[in-house]
Amino acid sequence: MKILVINGPNLNMLGIREPAIYGNQNYAALTAYVEEVCAEHNAECEIFQSNHEGSIVDRIQQAYFDKVDGIVINPAAYTHTSVAILDALKAVSIPAVEVHLSKVSERESFRQISYAGMACVKTYAGYGFEGYKKAVEYLIENVKA
Numbered sequence: 001m002k003i004l005v006i007n008g009p010n011l012n013m014l015g016i017r018e019p020a021i022y023g024n025q026n027y028a029a030l031t032a033y034v035e036e037v038c039a040e041h042n043a044e045c046e047i048f049q050s051n052h053e054g055s056i057v058d059r060i061q062q063a064y065f066d067k068v069d070g071i072v073i074n075p076a077a078y079t080h081t082s083v084a085i086l087d088a089l090k091a092v093s094i095p096a097v098e099v100h101l102s103k104v105s106e107r108e109s110f111r112q113i114s115y116a117g118m119a120c121v122k123t124y125a126g127y128g129f130e131g132y133k134k135a136v137e138y139l140i141e142n143v144k145a
């Protein structure tokens with residue numbers, strides 16, 4: 001089982017950015033946590049972070065050629081704006097699970113639309129780091145490698 005975890009803009013600033021919303025743990029702690037979850041399940045995992053929309057589109061396209069089995073994606077702010085990321089997820093037809101650290105449904109109105117989510121089989125929002133664990137486990141349980 002090969003899983004690609006994609007994190008969008010400003011997630012590299014975890015621990016510094018708005019700790020009341022995103023917590024005190026930094027991005028390295030998040031990647032270590034996700035790697036540990038994947039290792040526990042003997043899943044191969046690659047974690048990618050970018051602040052650039054096109055780089056995220058490129059990485060999703062590359063996943064097709066790399067024969068990735070499942071994608072976990074937190075597109076961050078691009079969730080609410082990016083038709084390009086939605087189209088990339090649709091283009092590759094790789095099962096994808098959307099994750100948000102915060103409970104976006106209880107936040108500002110501009111966060112209420114998720115374009116990427118329209119191409120995802122499941123969404124976990126508001127569980128902090130644990131949302132990534134839920135997403136990885138969902139893919140492991142539901143996707144045939």
Ligand code: DQA
Pocket residue numbers: 009010011074075076077078079099100101102103104111
């Ligand atoms: C986020 C929620 C988004 O609305 C926001 O732009 C982010 C992070 C989350 O993980 O809660 O950058 O995706």
